[in-house]
Amino acid sequence: MTKRNAFYAQSGGVTAVINATACGLIETARHRAGQIDTVFAGHNGILGALHEELIDTSQESARTIAALRHTPAGAFGSARYKLKGLQENRAEYERLFKVFDAHNIGYFFYNGGGDSQDTTHKVAQLGEQLGYPITCIGIPKTVDNDLPGTDSCPGFGSVAKYIAVSTREAGLDVASMAKTSTKVFILETMGRHAGWIAAAAGLAQELPGEPPHLILLPEIPFDRERFLSRVEQTVQELGYCVVVASEGTRNADGAFLADQGSGKDAFGHTQLGGVAPVIARLINDTLGYKYHYAIADYLQRAARHIASRTDVEQAYAVGQAAVEFALAGKNAIMLTITRLSDDPYRWQVGEARLAEVANVERKLPAEYISEDGLHITAQCRRYLSPLIAGEDYPPYENGLPSYARLRRCMVDKKLPRFEGN
Template sequence: MTAYNAFYAQSGGVTPVINASAAGVIQAASQHPDKINKVYAGEDGILGALFEELIDTSMESEADIEALKMTPSGAFGSCRYKLKSIEEQRAEYERLIDVFKAHDIRYFFYNGGGDSQDTAHKVSQLSDSMGYPITCVGVPKTIDNDLPFTDCSPGFGSVAKYVAISILEASMDVASMSSTSTKVFVMEVMGRHAGWIAAAAGLAADERGLGPDIILFPEVPFDEAAFLAKVAETVKNKGQCSIVVSEGAAYPDGRFLADSGVRDAFGHAQLGGVAPVVTGLIKASLGFKCHWAVCDYLQRAARHIGSKTDVEHAYALGHEAVELAVSGHNAVMPTIVRTSDEPYEWKLGKAPLAEVANVEEKMPTDYISEDGFFITEACRRYLAPLIQGEDYPSYRNGLPEYVVLKKYKVAKKLPAFTLTE
């Protein structure tokens, strides 16, 4: 049997554990030398294929590939570039096929969220229409936790852990100074349309009154009067108030509280910071001294306190993507299937890319409290296992020892390529 090469790429916003999935793909591929020769990684995601910027992962040491499990961000580079339909962007699709042909690539593994799974699905369709066989398998990833069919998305558990710890510690800080200083602390987290990350902050709340007092979800239309009344009541009863707000919090008419009017490469609204907006409302209406913080990139790069469960999910899904491909499965994405909450148990499944692409899994209504400002016990049962376990990286000179790959390039065989507008 002839062994062919594989193409792996990272897409969209990175996570604390996306490189664990990369390690899973590369190490699993090495176990099938009869079917997969080399794994070429695209530099900066799908752009690496279009520009023929291919990284030969076989040139990296086994130790460095293993160290990817402990390293955050995108080791091979990522991008926000969405392929449109084949009819609209045929030149890009033809270029992909040309590059794959030139480098004997027959396997395509795309590590990303819903938009990325859409790209993987389109490439699988391209394979059929252009007569060049490519086995396409998506590798799930998104801190937003909004992919369908999978119990959770790799990257989310570690971000959830970071957010819960951060609001726990910040709420203790506010409590210690509230009599003479800050009364309200607002922490902004990611989550455009789905409030999973904001919800995870609720795990920090306990019977001692720690953690957040109010959570603002994208799924709940923002009621300014009800919100301000809740803040005032909390400060009156506790002396202070800690708030977590999702970047996608929106008014009843759908306008984001922090819509900057700019769109990114995927056509999504570029959000300009909702924490200062919320803080401004509180100051103007209630007069409390407030502080705010935006987690931004910190939450999705915090591998130093990554969830062990999350790391295990990410690696297993990367590994399983290869197993599915070499077993003849095409246009699918491996998934996490929960079989038990307590103790938390899971297994691997799969879903068709055609049904995964561009679908957002939002928070169920029974996961949000009746007043719309907190999580329910059902939500806590779902979330709690995902932040369990510690998987600390090695440290050197007091800092995590993250790996930086050599990224040896494969010689180009084709003319230069320019993206279409």
């Protein structure tokens, strides 16, 4: 039987460890060269398949591929591009299969969040309808930690570590200056619908009175009066107040505090204008406190220099498992992390059917949120703590992290130009 090639693509917002997954997948495929020929990576995610822009990873040295393990962002380019339903836009899916056929691709590995798992599911469905032999494996990736069926999502542990560390360090800064300067500091985190990242800031508080003092979560409607009262009380008692706010903080009517009417992104998500300045102005206008705020934004998901070792190991492991599960005959599944125990923390790679996880969003459970809705519980702390454990520093050169630089050699095109997006 002729060996077949594999297609791998990175999708959606990138993370500090998505390239570790690519590393695990490509290295494992090379070790199984007798069963998989070449791994082609999509240039800019799924768009690379639509436009037949395929990167030949076999042209990268073993050293370069190994360096992906400690390199942040998406080495092959990612994209926020959502393929519509099979009936709505069948032409795009059929184009994918024309590209697959032209390049003898029999394995489809898609590395992303909920929308990406939906795409992988649809590709698997159409492959079955067309009678085209394609093995489809969804590989979890999202800093938001909101995929169902998996205990944690690669990418989350590192951003959680960054936020917890930043909260502790900024808290020390504010406390040292509060007597004559800033009284309130607000750190805005990612997390549009689920508060996992903001909740991770709670790990910085080990003793009563330590920051963060208040955590605003999308799962809990924002109560203006209660919030202001707690800020004032905290400043009076401690001299300062540190607030961590998820970008998805909402009013009781469901409207985002940060919705500035800026439209929607390619996935149909509301463009948020920044909740931290909104909260800062509210505090200043009402209580008159001097404030500072920070919007972690891309810094939190790009911070490979402070990545969680647990996260790196899990990201690499799902890349390995994608190849191993595919060669074992698995299809139309998403890989998962299964927690075996908290202390000591033990885990293994499992699987979930794509039909059960596509477009399903996992929120922060009620038992992880304190009774007043403004902090995390001990149960949440037990869940989060192992995910930020351990350090996995990249190599440094001239005082800066040394990251992989890929050649990105493109495969020759065989098909007419695609006229879509």
